[in-house]
Amino acid sequence: MVSDSQDIRNSILAKWHESLSKYSNLFSSDSISGTSPPSVFVGSYNYPKVFVGPMVPPIHGDTSLLDSPEKWKGKSLEEIVNFRLNLVRGIQKIPINQTEGRYIENLQDITMSSKPTDLDLIFQKSVSSNISLDGESAPFGPIGEIKSAKFSASTSVKPIEKIFYDKDLKAQDAVLNLYNSGIEISKIQKCFSIGMLGQKRKLVPTKWSITATDDIISKSLVTEILDYSLIDSCKVFSYEHLGNIFSVVLFPHRWIYEMIEAWYSNGILGFGSDFENARGIDHPPAIAGAYFAAKLGVLEYLSKKQIQAGVIILREIRPEYSIPVGVWQVREGIREAMKQVPMISENFDQALLLASKKMSISKSEWLSHGDILTLIRQKTLSDFF
Numbered sequence: 001m002v003s004d005s006q007d008i009r010n011s012i013l014a015k016w017h018e019s020l021s022k023y024s025n026l027f028s029s030d031s032i033s034g035t036s037p038p039s040v041f042v043g044s045y046n047y048p049k050v051f052v053g054p055m056v057p058p059i060h061g062d063t064s065l066l067d068s069p070e071k072w073k074g075k076s077l078e079e080i081v082n083f084r085l086n087l088v089r090g091i092q093k094i095p096i097n098q099t100e101g102r103y104i105e106n107l108q109d110i111t112m113s114s115k116p117t118d119l120d121l122i123f124q125k126s127v128s129s130n131i132s133l134d135g136e137s138a139p140f141g142p143i144g145e146i147k148s149a150k151f152s153a154s155t156s157v158k159p160i161e162k163i164f165y166d167k168d169l170k171a172q173d174a175v176l177n178l179y180n181s182g183i184e185i186s187k188i189q190k191c192f193s194i195g196m197l198g199q200k201r202k203l204v205p206t207k208w209s210i211t212a213t214d215d216i217i218s219k220s221l222v223t224e225i226l227d228y229s230l231i232d233s234c235k236v237f238s239y240e241h242l243g244n245i246f247s248v249v250l251f252p253h254r255w256i257y258e259m260i261e262a263w264y265s266n267g268i269l270g271f272g273s274d275f276e277n278a279r280g281i282d283h284p285p286a287i288a289g290a291y292f293a294a295k296l297g298v299l300e301y302l303s304k305k306q307i308q309a310g311v312i313i314l315r316e317i318r319p320e321y322s323i324p325v326g327v328w329q330v331r332e333g334i335r336e337a338m339k340q341v342p343m344i345s346e347n348f349d350q351a352l353l354l355a356s357k358k359m360s361i362s363k364s365e366w367l368s369h370g371d372i373l374t375l376i377r378q379k380t381l382s383d384f385f
Helices: 002-023 077-085 102-112 158-165 171-180 185-193 206-225 288-305 328-337 348-357 363-367 371-377
Strands: 031-036 040-042 049-056 088-095 117-123 143-151 234-241 244-251 256-265 268-276 310-317 343-345
Touching (some): 031 049, 031 088, 040 102, 040 185, 040 206, 049 102, 049 117, 088 102, 088 117, 102 143, 102 158, 102 185, 158 185, 171 185, 171 206, 185 206, 206 288, 234 328, 234 348, 244 288, 244 328, 244 348, 256 288, 256 371, 268 371, 288 328, 310 371, 343 348, 348 363
Parallel strands (some): 256 310
Antiparallel strands (some): 031 117, 040 049, 117 143, 234 244, 256 268
């Protein structure tokens, strides 16, 4: 399995290098002209003085798909990696409390933009051909330190512009306001990251802003669903994409949530899990961003249906998921799972059996690695009321 995963990874990266032949001058050039999706990125290295800048492909036109994970349903891993690796990341080192000044304000304008924006970047030297693969945020391609940048004019998304100029609004309230206005989560995360929200503004590394945004919205949704009635049966939802298999088990219980992940490493099956009750998570999360992304996906369903339930999410990470593309795929995977027609079960044990049948991992293996799983299994359906 490990060799299969490595072969897939090598094949995808080889095809990417091959595709770069049409941009053969890119790696010998100290400049780039293109249309940003729009996209900005804030790194975490050297925090609290971090590398900040736009991401630009060496092409002009409608590039929005390159940084819109909400629109990547049905795309292959190879397609998504190619979207991302064609984005060149320009960087300048900026202290996190510097959220004003021409450069940062131009990046904030890009983030607010309602459409892709033309940029011209000149680098200190030729861009590095190294690529970044991070399990939390989506990958991106070459990196270059910016010497100068020319930003084109853009038209702002009105709800974002309004929030940006409201400096009395707390960051948490700003996130919820944008979410309730229908702004895509990936866009809200960028606003959070580039220091556009809240009273005491600062730059937030992209991978941290992703989890923070999911967490803020999820906490609000938990508060909402606690007032709803419990579901009256166990339901199992499943979805598979990009080498990830998800099973979601809903059961009659006051809000309680656990996510268990399983993956293959050197021929050995590894597990990780986190859990919470209505009071929230009380320990540092072991599976980090994926936990909060999945939680948001299922809470949106409960909120829409105006029901309350206990939730178990099982995620099997197959060797086919050879290149991590970010936790957005967990959120979108769970969102898609909750759109499927569920299997109905009379009891929790049967529901868990149905959930595990979709995977190569047995019910007993999942049980042995779940805290809430074991507790719930010891109860009968009548105990949940």
